[in-house]
Amino acid sequence: MTSIIFMGTPDFSVPVLEGLLDHGYEIKAVVTQPDKKVGRKQKITKTPAKVAAEKHNLKVLQPVKLSGSPEMEELINMHADLIVTAAYGQFLPTKFLNSVKIAAVNVHGSLLPKYRGGAPIQYSLLNGDKKTGVTIMEMVKKMDAGDMYAQKAIEIQPDDTSGSLFEKLSYVGRDLLLETLPKIIDGTVKKVAQDPDQVVFSPNISKEQEKITLEMTAAQANNLVRALNPDPGAYMMVDGKRLKVWKAQVSDETTDLAPGTVVANKGRFAISFANGTVLELLELQPSGKKRMEVKNFLNGQGSKFTTGEKIVDEE
Template sequence: MNSVIFLGTPQFGATVLEGLIEAGYDVKAVVTQPDKKVGRKQKIVFSPVKDVALEHGLPLYQPVRLSRSAELADLMALEADFIITAAFGQFLPTKFLKTAKIAAVNVHGSLLPKYRGGAPIQYAVRNGDAQTGVTIMEMVKEMDAGDMYAQAALPIRDDETSGEVFSELAPLGRDLLLQTLPKIARGEIVKKPQDPSQVVFSPTISKAEERISLKMTATEAKNLIRALNPDPGAYLMIKGQRLKVWKAEVAPDNSSLPAGHLLTNQGRFAISFADNTVLNLLNVQPTGKKAMPIKDFLNGQGKKFAAGEKIVDED
């Protein structure tokens, strides 16, 4: 079986790595991002890819930046048949990519050339796309610009979060990769170049983009909430306090009130948005507290708000 150097970090990558191991590929090395400190206690957390590597006793590398690391020479010396990435999170040096005897391949979470970059799934959900997918592509110096070997599409339900789409895309990407690698090795695939006129970029979501804007319609706000669930979460500024919103729905009714006003806090927490649309908040998280159903939030804080009052701060 062909040899592989695998690079990845989140669960998406871990699923792909597990597939390669189970299929019998000779994984000569695994590269993942350095461990992170999480929470108030700064607990050290391993990446899902690291967990898989440790479980199978695979050689593991965690450089802060691969291109300037001492580990790069060791990896280049392996001269694996394939270099495979799946949500790794770093650019790879061209000289490293050229050491692959057969091909350097990326499992990308979009239907390229749409959504090149680090947040393709979040962009697809935020933009309300009806589908996304995975692309098996050749890695080149330019970000996600290589020729394509194969693609598979996945529908997106209108209530799905990015986390749920990630979970569905991971096995799709794994299976498509395992179907494609033998064909690449045998020279049976004709690579397809990307159409430059159709390129759309999906850079990492900024801190400013996490805030739900009053310029949004209820549908746009709902889609942002879905896109940033489970991480980092979208939020509203309610009377000077940050309120994360983990789930919401577009209400069937309209409102004549300007955006940011409360329609009712009786049985639901309904807020007006652009174009007379209304958003019902369903699951929220006040600062310093755990996420909770809107019923629990209203039982504790509902009396602070009055129907017809403007409660959302301008952005």
């Protein structure tokens, strides 16, 4: 039986782990990020990968930093055949990568060499891409730079968010990994080097990137909303307070109104953006409130705004 050290953290990793178990691979350990405090009540929460591992009574390790940790030495001494990672969230030291008998394999949520880094799915939406996908790749010391074993693309739908793409790609990644692993194990797989001239990076989303600005077109603002749903959410500043936008759609209409102005406030809520474009807001979350459909917003706080009124703050 082929033995694997599995490394993953979010929901994306769970179908991959479950698929390996269903196909008879021996999981020597599941390595995941430490439990963290979540929500207003700061409740200590296990990672989805840990929850799945415990369901199957698998050994779980959660080093704050893998490099130089006692956990890494323990993993090296397991002498596993493979390392498989799926959105683990830490660099893996070369010493550890070289400790397995066959290969260290990563399930990466993009069509490499496009979008190396920690937020490939978000950037595919931010940039308005028409397709994304999964790459099964060999892990090396340099981030997401290893040779590629296999790729599969999917179309990005107009209503896709990071949440929906993460879910879709987790199953695409599971199936592609299970199809590719036997060829990696028996040595028949054909590796393809990444073209360095085509490399695009996708670093983790910064706090500054969460803000919808008036320099954006409606399409760019909508792409940001989709990219940051379900976490952490995009927002605009209205009357000095954050107004989170969870769902929107680009209107076919155009306007001469300055960016940040109410275009419509009866039955729908539409705001002007750069180049005369218009964005309809469909699901909102005022500061200190719960998420709500726009009709509920318009019946409450939104009722004070009038058509032609500029409400979005410049800074």
